[in-house]
Amino acid sequence: MEHYNVKIDNFEGPLDLLLHLIQKAEVDIYHISLKTIIEQYLQYVQTMQELELDIASEYLVMAATLLQIKSNMLLPPSSKESADIEDEYDAEEKLYEQLIEYKKYKEAALSLRKKEKRSGFRYSKPADTSARPLPFAKEKRTVSLFDLIDAIQRLKDRQVKENRPVTTTVEKETTTVTNRMTEIILTIKERKRIRFEELFSVQEKSHIVVTFLAVLELMKNQQIRCVQSNNFADIIVEAREE
Structure with a gap:
């Protein structure tokens, strides 16, 4: 069976997956348990591989970054050199910054799409009240x-x-x-x-x-x-x- 490439329209990348996990956990982005999110991310990647999806390279790059952060978390403080601690801190901070900036970008893009949709209704015809109702509510x-x-x-x-x-x-x-x-x-x-x-x-x-x-x-x-x-x-x- 040929592997299926997930990089198609409307499907997301590794930062989207991390934001999805944060949203699923129902916690603020500033209060996430990075260790838990890392474990869940790696589980998702494994499931994607089991489903024979052709995972884009950026998923694997992110997985390697997360594994490095996780391995540093597991080391006792006494075994870490100051440079290692600084590198770990920088890696975590960089990840948080990426997530926060990407979240802002996603929210801005969603806001613009909503404005575009509303502007498209301004010159539309009145709804036909005799039309058959949609099978699903619009909030789906x-x-x-x-x-x-x-x-x-x-x-x-x-x-x-x-x-x-x-x-x-x-x-x-x-x-x-x-x-x-x-x-x-x-x-x-x-x-x-x-x-x-x-x-x-x-x-x-x-x-x-x-x-x-x-x-x-x-x-x-x-x-x-x-x-x-x-x-x-x-x-x-x-x-x-x-």
Whole structure:
């Protein structure tokens, strides 16, 4: 199976992943536990590799930086030279500065997009009250790549708790990404919408990988969208509106 490159439109990089983890922890960026965030980041990268995603080099560069910071954290103070302590401090401070600046950039970009969207409504036609209502409320948020990985990790955790580890049995005929894309589209046409986790009814690793890659490709092609009402709600897969 070919590896899938995650560097596509609307999918993010390593700083986005770190901000996602901070948001998920519901803590202020100035009060994060760097050790916890590092461990979670490395777990995400491992999951991405298990899903056979072709991870961009900057993810691995960030992973190496975080591992260096973590290794310095584990050393007893007595074993550190003053220069090492200064290097560790500089590395941590640089990371915090990067996150804070990137967060400001993201918030500014979001604000500009909202202003652009509002300005586009100024000369629009009045809404047709006779039109059929949308199947979902407008406040539904489109999920990111990392939200999807969250769901995969929850699925794996549940399988472990239920003593149902993902099998790695190789079948003679493995479903291709293209075929799985067709199956997902047909399912959505029939059911209108489906919970993301329902797409993974087959527990074989190969099926989970192919299904995940198929969802990413359908999102990239703007054939489907994945939405949720909040950060911890079920992810819903639905066809994009015409």
